[in-house]
Amino acid sequence: MAATASFSAGKPARLDAGTILWLLVLFCAVTLYPPGDVIETIRHLRVPDTDDAMRLVEARDLAAGQGWYDNVQYRFLPPGGVPSHWSRLLDAPLAGLLLALTPLLGSGLAEGIVAAFWPPLLLAVYAAVLWTGVRTTFGKRAAVLALFAATQTFGVTVQFAAGRIDHHDVQMIAILGMATALIRGGARAGCAAGALAALSLAIGLEGLPSVALGALFVVGDWVFRGRPALLCFLGFGLGIGLAAPLLFGAQTAPHLWTATACDALSPPWLWLAGGGGAAALACAGLDRRLGSIGARVAVVATIGAILVGGFVLLFPVCLGGPFPGMTPLVRDRWLLMVNEMASVPKFVARRQYEILVYYPVLVLAALAASWAAFRGAPAHRRAYGVAAMLLWPGLVIGWFQFRGIYVASGLIPFVAGPALDRAHALASDRAAPPRQRAGLAALGIALISTAWMIPAVLAGLVEESGASAATAKSFACQDDAAVTPLAALPAGTVLAPIIMGPSILMRTPHAVVAAPYHRAIPGLTAAIEGLGGSEADLRRHVAAHGVRYVIVCCTRPSQGLDGPAFATRLARGDVQADWLEPLPVGGDVLKVWRVR
Known part of the structure; x- marks a missing residue:
């Protein structure tokens, strides 16, 4: 007996399932x-x-x-x-x-x-x-x-x-935090949700659809449940109504406080945020007199009409989207060519099958959360309802513009975790119907993006993605090995492909004419027309912007409207230009000229 006890005491302790799960999470996090x-x-x-x-x-x-x-x-x-x-x-x-x-x-x-x-x-x-x-x-x-x-x-x-x-990672955190606060409910959680919504808007407007739906959620919750939902509604309204102006003032110069900017937190969006706070206060004051759903609907509809009508009258320029003033040339030759602006059908048409690891899992998460919000356990329906509400904008917008999935993707694990937990519980429950166990197991696996790598890889093996290859070539032009040697040249203004602008700013003392940002329409136009047009076009934009250096990316040359552009033919040696002096930098990736 003593020997047996001694032998047992010497055995290593076995890891429990919870510890194994944590070790798996840690391993996966490290390998990221x-x-x-x-x-x-x-x-x-x-x-x-x-x-x-x-x-x-x-x-x-x-x-x-x-x-x-x-x-x-x-x-x-x-x-x-x-x-x-x-x-x-x-x-x-x-x-x-x-x-x-x-x-x-x-x-x-x-x-x-x-x-x-x-x-x-x-x-x-x-x-x-x-x-x-x-x-x-x-x-x-x-x-x-x-x-x-x-x-x-x-x-x-x-x-x-x-x-x-x-900034997309911080936006993802803010919207996820808003969602968890809305699920919790109450005055403090509602206030936290409103403040996080304001933070998301201050960082960037990509989360605007999620914030709008969060506001509609607290309003609708109050309309249908009345007083039990009032504190969360009031907290959200006060949170966003107070935090948005404070954050706006903290990051915006006072002389710009009255300037309308459709692409950033500014008076148009402060009108809605502040109006939302005022609306919450008004509804709280009238709550005792609004004993029916119909009465609350009437009040909310009236306030909503005032806010939306005021926005239309005061800020009509923002009704056309965040890019007012963008020319058709820049829209067609730059904006619509950017990956994050591409639709799912365009990704498929370009044979960019990596879309398979992003979009299908978002579809499944939205559908699963929607089903659970109506048919799931009553204790979990609010949580699933909030998750579904914030997943659907990503699903719809993401179909037309890839960037629509950025913020919504942060909610996928919120749905996948409970689905995997339920599938695990049913797997050991022999009384559960086999079809139900198999269905939940399949859903849990399908909610894991890496599982979708299999069809993505197979599709890539069958048909090589031309767009992905082009992206790799563009990256070579921005790489440290290609761009850093330019720093040895005397500082000057560079006309280079749009995609190279930020890398040149980061790695060299030079200035740039073009970079991929919608507020710089003249620079975008110069790169499109100058590097993609005739010699006369190139000379015109070089003179207009005081350009000292002209750069062509050899791995991804500009294509003109009627065949190879002059700058591309110059890089290939097909033509000469006496007003441009070739420089021995850039290697095989870049061709660089000094303007004489």
Whole structure:
């Protein structure tokens, strides 16, 4: 007996299922950041997107002493520069980290470390919000499985990749936080939801549909339930009505407080946010007199008509969307060619089968949440209803514009975690119908984006994606190895392909004429017409913008309307130009000329 007890005591402890799940989540989270990607980001500032490069440029300028309210990029379309519509609220923490690390590590290493490790920090915040929201409603195991699903959801992980310092990750956190607060309900949660909605708007307007639906949710909840839903409605209204003007004032120069900007938080959107706060106060004051649903509907309809009518009368320019003043040339030759503006059918037509790892899982999450909101357990219907409400805008908008799925993707793990938990519970329940067990298991697997890699890879093997190859070629023109040698040239204004603009600003002291931003229509026009037109077009734009250097990307040359553009033929050596002096930089990727 003693020997047996001693032998048993020497056995290693077995890991319980919960610990194994946590270890799996930790492993998946760590493998999101391959050492090679992190090292490339630190050493060569290899960032995933042009917006990440431009964000670093903004943060660098702020850290170097550019004014808080001065958001003009002076090296972009000089001499006047281009005013950015991005939020200083996100420039600030990046600039603060640069100021703290640069004296210790030097500017280059400090920038690389900030770019590499800021996204994982934000991923931890996203995970904390997701964990808290799912655990509160569905329990701990569902919350852990939601974290696992998040590490497998491409729509989430791409926004938190190394070097991804753009604003979509923070918007995702804000909208997820708004959703979990709305699910919880009550005055404090409603106020938090409204404040997070205002934060999302201050960062960028991509989350506007989600914020609008969040507002409609609290209004509709009050209309149908009356007093029990009043505190959440009032809290949301006060939260967004107070936070939006405060955040607007914090990041906007006082002389611009009355300027209408359809692409950023400004008077048009403050009219709606502030009006929403006033509406919540009015409804709270009238609540005792509005004893029926019909009476509450009448009040809400009247207030809504005033808000919408005022918006139409005061800010008609914003009815056409966030890009007023964009010319047909720029829209057709640039905007509609950008990946994030492409529709799902266009992705398929281009044979960009990576869309399979993003869109189908969003469809399933929206459908599953919608079904559970009506047919699921009563205790979970509010949670699923809020999730479905915020998933459907991404589903609909994402069909027409890929960027529509960005914010909505943050809600997919919120649905996938409980689905996986339920499938796990039914798998061990022999009394459950086999069809039900198999169906839930299939749904749980289908809600994992990585499962959709199989058809995406197979489709890619059958037919190579020309658009994906073009994207790789464009990236070569923006890479550190191609662009950094340009820094050795005396500083001057560069006319280069639109996609190269942010990388040139980030890696060199030069100014650029063009970069992929809608507020710089003259620069976009110059790149499209100058690099894609005749010699006369090129000379005209070179003279108009004081260009010192002309650059052509050899791996992705510009195509003119009637065949190869003059700049492309120049790069191939088919034609000569006495007014351009070839320079021995750029290697095989770039062709560079100095204007004589």
